Amino acid sequence: MQLTNRSKVVVKKEMTFVEKLYLPAIFSGLSITIKHLFKKKATLRYPEVTREFAPVYRGMHVLKRDEQGRENCTACGLCAVACPAEAITMDAAERNKGEENLYREEKYAAKYEINMLRCIYCGLCEEACPKDAIYLTDRIVHSEYTRGKFVFGKDVLVEKVDERIDITKRKKTYKID
Amino acid sequence: MSVLLFKVILIVLIFLISLGLAAYATYGERKVAAFLQDRIGPDRAGPFGLLQPIADGVKMFLKEEIIPTVSDKFLFILGPSLFMVTALMTSAVIPWGTPMEFGGVSYPLQVADINIGILYVLGVVSLGIYGIMLGGWSSNNKYALLGAIRASSQMISYELAMGMSVIAVLLMTDGSLSLNVIVEGQKGLNWNVFYQPVAALIFIITAFAECNRTPFDLPESESELIGGYHTEYSSMKLGLYLFAEYVNMFISSAVISSLFFGGYNFPGLEYLQTVLPTNLVSLISFGVFFGKILFFIFFFMWVRWTIPRFRYDQLMRLGWQVLMPLAIINVLITGAVITFFGN
Numbered sequence: 275m276q277l278t279n280r281s282k283v284v285v286k287k288e289m290t291f292v293e294k295l296y297l298p299a300i301f302s303g304l305s306i307t308i309k310h311l312f313k314k315k316a317t318l319r320y321p322e323v324t325r326e327f328a329p330v331y332r333g334m335h336v337l338k339r340d341e342q343g344r345e346n347c348t349a350c351g352l353c354a355v356a357c358p359a360e361a362i363t364m365d366a367a368e369r370n371k372g373e374e375n376l377y378r379e380e381k382y383a384a385k386y387e388i389n390m391l392r393c394i395y396c397g398l399c400e401e402a403c404p405k406d407a408i409y410l411t412d413r414i415v416h417s418e419y420t421r422g423k424f425v426f427g428k429d430v431l432v433e434k435v436d437e438r439i440d441i442t443k444r445k446k447t448y449k450i451d
Numbered sequence: 452m453s454v455l456l457f458k459v460i461l462i463v464l465i466f467l468i469s470l471g472l473a474a475y476a477t478y479g480e481r482k483v484a485a486f487l488q489d490r491i492g493p494d495r496a497g498p499f500g501l502l503q504p505i506a507d508g509v510k511m512f513l514k515e516e517i518i519p520t521v522s523d524k525f526l527f528i529l530g531p532s533l534f535m536v537t538a539l540m541t542s543a544v545i546p547w548g549t550p551m552e553f554g555g556v557s558y559p560l561q562v563a564d565i566n567i568g569i570l571y572v573l574g575v576v577s578l579g580i581y582g583i584m585l586g587g588w589s590s591n592n593k594y595a596l597l598g599a600i601r602a603s604s605q606m607i608s609y610e611l612a613m614g615m616s617v618i619a620v621l622l623m624t625d626g627s628l629s630l631n632v633i634v635e636g637q638k639g640l641n642w643n644v645f646y647q648p649v650a651a652l653i654f655i656i657t658a659f660a661e662c663n664r665t666p667f668d669l670p671e672s673e674s675e676l677i678g679g680y681h682t683e684y685s686s687m688k689l690g691l692y693l694f695a696e697y698v699n700m701f702i703s704s705a706v707i708s709s710l711f712f713g714g715y716n717f718p719g720l721e722y723l724q725t726v727l728p729t730n731l732v733s734l735i736s737f738g739v740f741f742g743k744i745l746f747f748i749f750f751f752m753w754v755r756w757t758i759p760r761f762r763y764d765q766l767m768r769l770g771w772q773v774l775m776p777l778a779i780i781n782v783l784i785t786g787a788v789i790t791f792f793g794n
Contacts, residue, residue, distance in 0.1 A: 300758055307487045307757045317491040 329443045332395045332410040335388055335431055336439045340378055343435040346407035349383035356402035361392035386431060390415050390424040409441040457558045465542050465562065473697035474504040476748055483752040511690035519591060519683050526589035531684065531691035534582025538698040541575045544568040545705050546631045548715045548737035552729040560733060561631060568630035569617055572706055573610065576661055579699065580606045583670060586692070587680035598679030601763065602670035605660055608770035613657035615778030616650040619785045620710055623647070634714035638721070642713040649781045651711040653774055658703040660770070663696065665755040669763060704747030708740065715740040
C-alpha cells in the first residue's frame with residue numbers, strides 16, 4: 275500500500291557516465307551545504323539565552339506563601355497520597371502562639387520533603403492540594419553530585435518571602451475557575 | 452640587512468604562520484562544520500570561542516601520556532615527529548609574495564628558490580607517509596597497522612596522478628620546476644587553471660588524498676578503524692598528528708594556489724608596482740596569496756562536511772583507472788598542442 279507519494283523505487287543499476295564522474299553530484303552537494311552556512315542556527319546559547327517553556331511545562335515544585343508571607347501548607351498529606359511515585363513525605367506540627375505570621379493555619383508542615391529522583395513531574399500533587407500550597411514551576415531541577423542531595427527539603431522548596439515565584443501561568447493552564 | 456638575517460626572519464615568520472594558522476584551522480574546522488550543520492560551534496573560550504585552540508592545546512599537553520608496552524618505543528615517538536617535520540619543511544620553496552627591498556637590495560619572499568621546487572614539494576610530501584607508516588606499525592595494533600597500510604597505498608596511488616598533473620603545467624612553463632618561475636608565468640589573470648582545468652582538478656583531488664582528508668580519509672576512518680594509524684596515540688603525540696594534518700592542508704592550499712591559481716598574482720599587480728612602494732606591494736601580494744590559501748583551506752573543510760568517505764575499492768579504482776589515465780592523456784594533449792601550435 276502506498277502511504278505517501280515520496281517513496282522511491284530502489285533500482286540497482288549501473289551508474290551512467292555522468293554519475294560516474296561524481297562531480298555533478300559533488301557540486302550539488304556543495305551548493306546544498308553552502309546554503310546552510312547562511313541559515314539561521316538552531317542552537318540556543320544556553321545559559322545566556324534560555325528556551326521559552328510551554329505554559330504547561332512542569333518543573334521543580336514550589337511551596338507557596340500567601341500575601342502576608344505565611345506558608346500555605348497545612349500538612350494535610352493529600353499531595354503525598356496523590357503522588358503516584360511516592361516521592362513526597364512530610365511531618366505535621368501544631369502552630370504555637372506567636373507563629374501566626376509564619377503559618378496561615380493552626381497546622382503546618384514541620385518537615386516537607388520531595389525526592390526529586392522519584393518525582394515524575396505529573397502535577398497530581400498540585401491538583402490534589404486544597405490550600406493552593408504546592409505548584410510545579412518552570413524552574414529546572416539543578417544537578418547534584420550525590421543521590422541524597424536530591425531529596426529537597428523545605429529550605430529549597432518554600433519560596434522566599436522577598437523572592438516570590440510566579441505561578442500565574444500554571445494557574446491558568448490547569449485550573450478552570 | 453644581510454640576506455642570511457632576512458632568510459632567518461622569513462623562516463621564523465613562516466614557521467609561526469604555519470603553526471598559528473594550523474591551530475586556528477582546527478577552530479575553523481569546528482566552526483565551519485557547525486555552520487554547515489546549522490549549529491554555532493565552539494563559542495565558550497573567549498569572544499566567539501577564539502581562544503579554543505589554546506584550550507585544546509593545553510588539554511592535549513595535560514593529558515596522560517600512554518606508550519604501549521608492546522610498541523617499538525623509538526619508532527613510536529619518531530612517527531609523529533617525522534610527520535610534523537615533513538609537514539613544515541614543504542613551505543620552504545613556496546614564493547609568498549613579490550620581492551621586498553631594503554637599502555636598494557632586493558630580497559625574494561621565498562626561503563629557498565631551488566630550481567626543482569615542485570619536485571622538492573612532491574618529494575617531501577611523500578616522505579610524510581613515513582610518519583604515518585612508522586606510527587601505525589610501531590603501535591603494534593591491528594587497527595593502527597590497517598590505517599597505516601591504507602595510508603601508504605593511497606599515497607602511492609595518488610602521487611602518480613599528482614605528478615602527472617604537474618607535468619602538464621611544467622610543459623607550459625618551458626620545463627622549469629622552480630615554483631618561482633611557475634608563479635611568475637601567471638601574471639594578472641593568466642592563471643594556469645584556465646589553461647589546464649583538468650590538471651587543476653586532478654591536482655586538487657589528489658591533494659585531498661595526500662592530506663588524508665574526506666572523501667579520502669580512509670587511514671583515519673573512525674567508524675571502521677577506531678582512530679586509524681593514531682589509535683594508540685595519546686596526549687601531545689596525538690596532538691602532533693592532528694596538528695600536522697592541518698599544516699599539510701595549509702601547505703597543500705599554498706601549492707594549489709601557486710601552481711594553478713596564480714600564487715601571489717592578481718589583476719592590477721603591475722600597476723600597483725608602479726605607484727606604490729615596493730615593500731607595500733609585497734605585503735599586498737602576500738595578503739592576496741594568503742586569501743587564496745584561506746579559501747582553499749575553507750574548500751577542504753567544505754568538502755569534508757559535504758560528502759562521505761569512499762569505499763576502499765572505489766578509492767583505488769578512482770586513483771588507478773580514472774585519475775592516472777586522465778592525467779597522462781592531459782599531458783599528451785598539452786604536449787601536442789604546444790608542439791603544433793606553440794605556447
